[in-house]
Amino acid sequence: MSWQLGAFAILTVALAGGFAWYERDRPDARIVALVGTLAAFAALGRIAFAAFPNVKPTTDIVLVSGYALGGGPGFAVGALAGLASNFFFGQGPWTPWQMAGWGAVGVIGAGLAAVTGRRIGRWPLAIVCAAIGFGFTALQDVGDWVTYSDHSLAQLGVYVGKGIGFDFVHAGGCLVFALAFGPALIHSLTRFRTRLNVTWGTATPLLAFVLAAASLTGWLASQPGSGGVGRAAAASTPSGYLLAAQNSDGGIGATPGAASSQLYSGWAALGLATAGENPQDVLRGGHSLIGYIEGGVASASDPGDVERNLLVAGAAGVSPKSFGGRDLLAELRADISRNGSVNNQTNWTSFAVLALRAAGVAPPRATLAWLVRQQDADGGFNFGTRGGQSEVDDTGSALEALAGVSGSAAARARSRAVGYVRGQQDRDGGFPGEPGAGSNAQSTAFAVQGLLAVGANPSSLHRRSAPSPIDYLRSLIAADGHVRYSRGSDETPTWVTGEALMALEGKPLPVTAPPRRTTPAVVPRKTTHSTARASVAPAPAHHAPHHPKRRRPRRRPPAVTPPPVTTTADRLVVDAGLLTAVSLAFVGGS
Secondary structure (H helix, E strand, O other): OHHHHHHHHHHHHHHHHHHHHHHHHOOOHHHHHHHHHHHHHHHHHHHHOOOOOOOOOHHHHHHHHHHHHOHHHHHHHHHHHHHHHHHHHOOOOHHHHHHHHHHHHHHHHHHHHHHHOOOOOHHHHHHHHHHHHHHHHHHHHHHHHHHHOOOOHHHHHHHHHHHHHHHHHHHHHHHHHHHHHHHHHHHHHHHHHHHOOOOOOOOOHHHHHHHHHHHHHHHHHOOOOOOOOOOOOOOOOHHHHHHHOEOOOOOEOOOOOOOOOHHHHHHHHHHHHHOOOOOOOOEEOOEEHHHHHHHOHHHOOOHHHHHHHHHHHHHHOOOHHHEOOEOHHHHHHHHEOOOOOEOOOHHHHHHHHHHHHHOOOOOOHHHHHHHHHOOOOOOOEOOOOOOOOOEHHHHHHHHHHHOOOOOHHHHHHHHHHHHHHHHOOOOOOOEEOOOOOOEEHHHHHHHHHHHHHOOOOHHHOOHHHOOOHHHHHHHOEOOOOOEOOEOOEOOOHHHHHHHHHHHHOOOOOOOOOOOOOOOOOOOOOOOOOHHHHOOOOOOOOOOOOOOOOOOOOOOOOOOOOOOOOOOHHHHHHHHHHHHHHHHHHHOOOO
């Protein structure tokens, strides 16, 4: 029975390590559903290619899952895929080895993301997938040696020698599959995980007491002479909601009361700046919003983080050359390759242009020319390079980047991009991230900002008597001032609200720093939605660091926001993902 003990010892250790990662990641229900769906997808990929010995996309799917979602989810996808698919191929002593092997592949994917800073090209990813695929099958050869031989080194050589041809076949299949769908799957899963990186819990009496105490503390902080920035009595506007969401460390989390995050704090700072709130003056507990962002700048690990921090530095009026002890401008310049792009990604390159402008630096001509060349045949832009599926978000940011660029090529690109955006408007007035996906606040916000940047008035869009995109955004404003993601979904509200606020205020990127306050402002207690409902005027056609006149800022006290609405669609996603994975246990079972 030595092989059983050895195999299950390996599996136990792998399970312990994998679920330690899983507990650290703490996904919400929809992440769990995604894990189930990806495990089903990986298992079905193995089954679908059963006629081709050792040519399977499973290893690639598991590796990418770990890369995009983290070690815990990646391990779970791999282990479940091995277990579920063997109800089709047959269970046996090889099952623990496959579960442990694919689980390890998921954890290796997470390690790859950490080592590369989530920056990896198509070919490097494919080569890594091929190497890991070879290692996975080599581990199965070792498992066969443990299970069926006398455990001598000579027999190990026999088993490895017999299997090496199949190992190379599997590695070659992994290479081809990674080239075909690897980057696209990483992009989709990363966006999904980023949006859902928040955990909701059930309220307890102790939590209710803590929240009540926090509200009282916030009210006291709003009084004159308290040392904090004054807040009004109700967070009934988007800017008031963001002010109320600030934590005592100066940062802002995914929702009021959640732990502060650089991502949410950065976008909230940009949104507040468009409403006239300088991030240096947004204070809580003696800590400023810009201070929190600068304090965490060391965690910036990819060009996207650097670009966002450059935009925030510009919106606060602080130097990007000594932001949190880092020269962000020099780092961004180093990220721009010889062809002018940032990692051959349209999204990062667009924001590089905007970040450079925020720092008062003209973007390189090669960067602008590269961006123009990435326009898709339909006039839109996608996350990567020319030829992918165009998205409204990426087209809007590309329009902001190309605003004011001279030359007939840039002018034609702007005209075609505006045409693409106009063609994507839904009947509710909003815009989807991808064609047919349904309107959402963030895609609508980027569409509005892109149009404003090139001098097009988004309020003039009326496709089939649809409301304007501004009306759509206003319709998503909740009673406490936050902007819902869509009519049927409410998630990461501070992020959504920060981006929507820029569109509601009619100010594209980069945002000019509002003037500093000399004394805390005290605002009347009765407030309205006037900030959110103000008319949006078109921006000038050029993209100089100038924006329309700022409205008088309004400050709000802390407010407790309920958990996001759990819609029928959310429940169906969870159920479908879990049922899909479980149902594989009965496919071809014998």
